[in-house]
Amino acid sequence: MNKRELVQKSYEIAKERYASVGVDVDTTLEKLDNLAISIHCWQADDVTGFENLGNLGGGGIQATGNYPGKARNINELRTDIEKVLTLVGGKKHRLNLHEIYGDFGDKVVDRDQVEASHFTSWMQWGKEKGIKLDFNSTSFGHSKSGDLTLANPDKSIRDFWIEHTKRCRAISEEMGKFQNDPCIMNIWIHDGMKDLTVNRYKYRSLLEKSLDEIFAKEYKNMKDCIESKLFGIALESYTVGSHDFYLGYGAKKQKMVTLDMGHFHLSESVADKISSLLLFTPEIMLHVSRPVRWDSDHIVILNDETLELAKEVVRADALEKVHIGLDFFDASINRIGAYVIGIRATQKAFLQALLEPLGQLREYEANGLYFERLALLEESKVLPWNAVWDYFCLKNDVAIGDDYIGEIQQYERNVTSKR
Numbered sequence: 001m002n003k004r005e006l007v008q009k010s011y012e013i014a015k016e017r018y019a020s021v022g023v024d025v026d027t028t029l030e031k032l033d034n035l036a037i038s039i040h041c042w043q044a045d046d047v048t049g050f051e052n053l054g055n056l057g058g059g060g061i062q063a064t065g066n067y068p069g070k071a072r073n074i075n076e077l078r079t080d081i082e083k084v085l086t087l088v089g090g091k092k093h094r095l096n097l098h099e100i101y102g103d104f105g106d107k108v109v110d111r112d113q114v115e116a117s118h119f120t121s122w123m124q125w126g127k128e129k130g131i132k133l134d135f136n137s138t139s140f141g142h143s144k145s146g147d148l149t150l151a152n153p154d155k156s157i158r159d160f161w162i163e164h165t166k167r168c169r170a171i172s173e174e175m176g177k178f179q180n181d182p183c184i185m186n187i188w189i190h191d192g193m194k195d196l197t198v199n200r201y202k203y204r205s206l207l208e209k210s211l212d213e214i215f216a217k218e219y220k221n222m223k224d225c226i227e228s229k230l231f232g233i234a235l236e237s238y239t240v241g242s243h244d245f246y247l248g249y250g251a252k253k254q255k256m257v258t259l260d261m262g263h264f265h266l267s268e269s270v271a272d273k274i275s276s277l278l279l280f281t282p283e284i285m286l287h288v289s290r291p292v293r294w295d296s297d298h299i300v301i302l303n304d305e306t307l308e309l310a311k312e313v314v315r316a317d318a319l320e321k322v323h324i325g326l327d328f329f330d331a332s333i334n335r336i337g338a339y340v341i342g343i344r345a346t347q348k349a350f351l352q353a354l355l356e357p358l359g360q361l362r363e364y365e366a367n368g369l370y371f372e373r374l375a376l377l378e379e380s381k382v383l384p385w386n387a388v389w390d391y392f393c394l395k396n397d398v399a400i401g402d403d404y405i406g407e408i409q410q411y412e413r414n415v416t417s418k419r
């Protein structure tokens with residue numbers, strides 16, 4: 001039997017096993033086909049972007065590693081993303097752009113000057129390739145970034161970033177209109193203090209005011225989300241945009257909160273937050289990531305945290321309300337490989353979540369049969385989800401199992417190693 005026949009046969013058997021616990025594998029596969037993952041553009045070039053402002057320093061974010069072959073311009077980045085998409089199944093994946101990835105040509109466009117026209121070629125590319133776009137304002141890596149942006153007591157700096165963020169919302173609106181599907185725009189700022197501050201309240205109230213100003217205009221074709229963080233490097237003692245801050249702001253102003261898996265204490269369950277946010281905020285944006293000791297943005301793998309997160313989304317029946325984005329940047333290994341591992345791991349987690357025998361589990365729970373519930377939870381871990389996964393790849397005509405290793409090595413030989 002060749003590989004394809006083996007996958008087919010294992011799938012048929014798996015399908016029967018799942019049917020015996022009340023799970024319809026075919027509907028599951030359909031859901032996985034339609035699961036949109038918003039792929040972050042910044043793994044391709046270590047969060048560098050294509051501005052012509054010179055090396056601004058400014059900090060706020062950092063990728064580590066110097067593996068050769070990073071994308072140096074828009075064309076290379078697009079080619080890399082297109083390659084990635086040939087190695088993962090699914091029909092609805094999106095691309096998540098940061099403002100610094102605009103098509104500026106050789107023009108110098110400062111952050112308070114950016115316009116939708118700088119993203120026309122991206123929109124066109126997205127349309128051609130069937131890829132919808134999401135967006136992010138960029139307040140790091142600029143001479144005006146410092147330690148404080150939207151929460152800066154200096155009005156001129158604050159206004160500069162307010163203007164930038166307003167413009168980013170207007171660009172997102174244009175993208176959403178163009179693609180006939182809302183563009184989700186994330187706001188993450190690094191604002192904080194390296195050491196003790198006696199002005200926690202002051203900076204947070206400034207951030208609240210800045211956001212109110214930014215959100216004053218209502219749009220129809222874009223959705224806002226706000227992302228908290230626990231701490232940043234060189235800003236260890238205080239983060240203005242903490243989880244409490246954005247949770248409160250999001251609940252009050254009905255904005256989506258972005259949950260980045262690297263932005264919480266390591267013993268805190270991000271998965272547990274899903275059901276609460278769904279009750280008090282309109283939708284949720286996820287930054288699926290992997291903290292190693294801290295917010296180190298390692299490549300997403302299939303671990304307990306990713307799995308639990310996916311299960312909580314499915315158990316809350318919230319696939320329509322939870323937007324899945326990725327956020328990691330590892331510059332120490334092949335970057336195309338990094339994307340493919342992370343996307344496939346996220347899909348595997350959602351596949352397992354979708355294959356959970358929820359009906360039976362909930363019946364046990366309703367009847368107080370807790371031994372039975374725990375037993376089935378344990379046994380469902382070893383149901384043949386991997387056979388369903390292989391079949392998903394086969395059906396989508398993408399690499400089965402580790403076959404993508406060879407394909408990525410070839411792309412490295414032919415493309416990225418020549419950069």
Ligand code: RNT
Nearest residue numbers: 042136188229260287327
């Ligand atoms: C940083 C945040 C943020 C960034 C991107 C590049 O800690 O996670 O989402 O990773 O905006």
Ligand code: ZN
Nearest residue numbers: 227260287327
């Ligand atoms: Zn993030």
